[in-house]
Amino acid sequence: MKNRVVITGLGVVAPNGVGVTEFTNALKTGKSGITFHQELKDLNFSCQIGGVPKISEALKAKYFTDLQLRGFNSSGILYGCIAGIDAWKDAGFNVNSESALDVDSGLIFGTGTSGVEKFREAIYKLDEGKVRRLGSTVVLQTMTSGVSAYLSGMLGFGNQVTTNSSACSTGTEAVLMGFERIQHGKAKRMLVGSCSDHGPYVWGGFDAMRVMTYKHNDTPEQGSRPMSASASGFVPGSGAGALVLESLESAIARGAKIYAEVLGGDVNSGGQRHGGTLTAPNAEAVKRCITKALENAAVHPDTIDVINGHLTATSKDGLEIENWTKALNRKGKNFPYINATKSLIGHCLAAAGAIECVASVIQLKEQFVAPNINSDDVHPDIEALITKESMPKQKIETAINTIIKASFGFGDVNACVVFKKFVA
Secondary structure, eight states, X not given: OOOOEEEEEEEEEETTEESHHXXXXXXXXXXXOEEEOHHHHHTTOSOOEEEOOOOOHHHHHHHSOHHHHTTOOOHHHHHHHHHXXXXXXXXXXXXXXXXXXXXXXXXXXXXXXXXHHHHHHHHHHXXXXXXXXXXXXXXXXXXXXXXXHHHHXXXXXXXXXXXXXXXXXXXHHHHHHHHHHHHTTSOSEEEEEEEEOOSHHHHHHHHHHTOBOOSOSSOGGGOOOTTBTTOOSBOBBOEEEEEEEEEHHHHHHTTOOOOEEEEEEEEEEOTTOTTOOSSSOOHHXXXXXXXXXXXXXXXXXXXXXXXXXXXXSSTTHHHHHHHHHHHHTOOBTTSOEEEOTHHHHOBOGGGHHHHHHXXXXXXXXXXXXXXXXXXXXXXXXXXXTBOGGGSOSXXXXXXXXXXXXXXXXXXTEEEEXXXXXXXX
């Protein structure tokens, strides 16, 4: 018999809020975390706005020792460790560097790139012949699995410890990987999530591709416009999201609070066939991912209350809504509420799925639908499929039982997970 899997801890580092309390308030009020960045202007970026979490030196000192912070400049690992430790503490556990090895707990924490700034620093020093001046943490900060290596050492995990990487679907995929490990009895608890660096060396390639907006450098909070007719590309973001997944048996045994239950999901690829490319989704694969996720979770499409979509504010938003209507066989007034978290935080790349999963669980736990901002002028292709009532502009307090979250990434990869209000 498969184990039921519940969520007992959350952590988040987002452009509009660091920590669950601040992030929850931002979700409820529709607060944007997008700001102007002079550095991007100085480097001749077309898009000069982005979402960067506000992390003070004092906050860093609460999570890292002075020795750990010496020569440390990997923002993704920083965000991931803060979110991960917060989630672990939120689940009721202590963080102690002298703790016994915890063989029942592991982590799957994804990323897209790691330590780009550290790479740049290393390249300059090497070109100057200063290999001995690189420092002892260059490898740890720049290897893709750096975030999981840091976190496992801080928390003393003895189960599986790894990093996954699947572009924009990374975080949602990590949730499903951890879910399956607990479901099949290979771990009692898994800390899952993802993180992403910020800055010109991460965002420059997207600017060169002309997929980021250039029209809102003077009005940054209006820049991220999912489902809008005036959307002109995504706004880059960064941060991290983390969730503690736990077997229901373990959670009950230790009297843990439970945010929600993970019912199941699906991960697939469109193979860059039938309209799918490195940067565009195969619509048939997207629909199959959604339907298979519902089958795996044993959930009927009519019972979905809220969709937390991928919805990046690009030309593919209309296609995504169309795919949802076909996969669920629901449209018009029968379509559920649709959530575009990226309107508030931008596209946080590899961190997007995890942050948006945290946003989904918060809404499920607190029984509200967060507003979509900057979408007053709904794209006509979307308006033809669903009603404006499905796209709330203000917070809606309503009974929510089931939320489905999907992420679709570069490389034509997809991940979809179903969360449910916990019932003992």
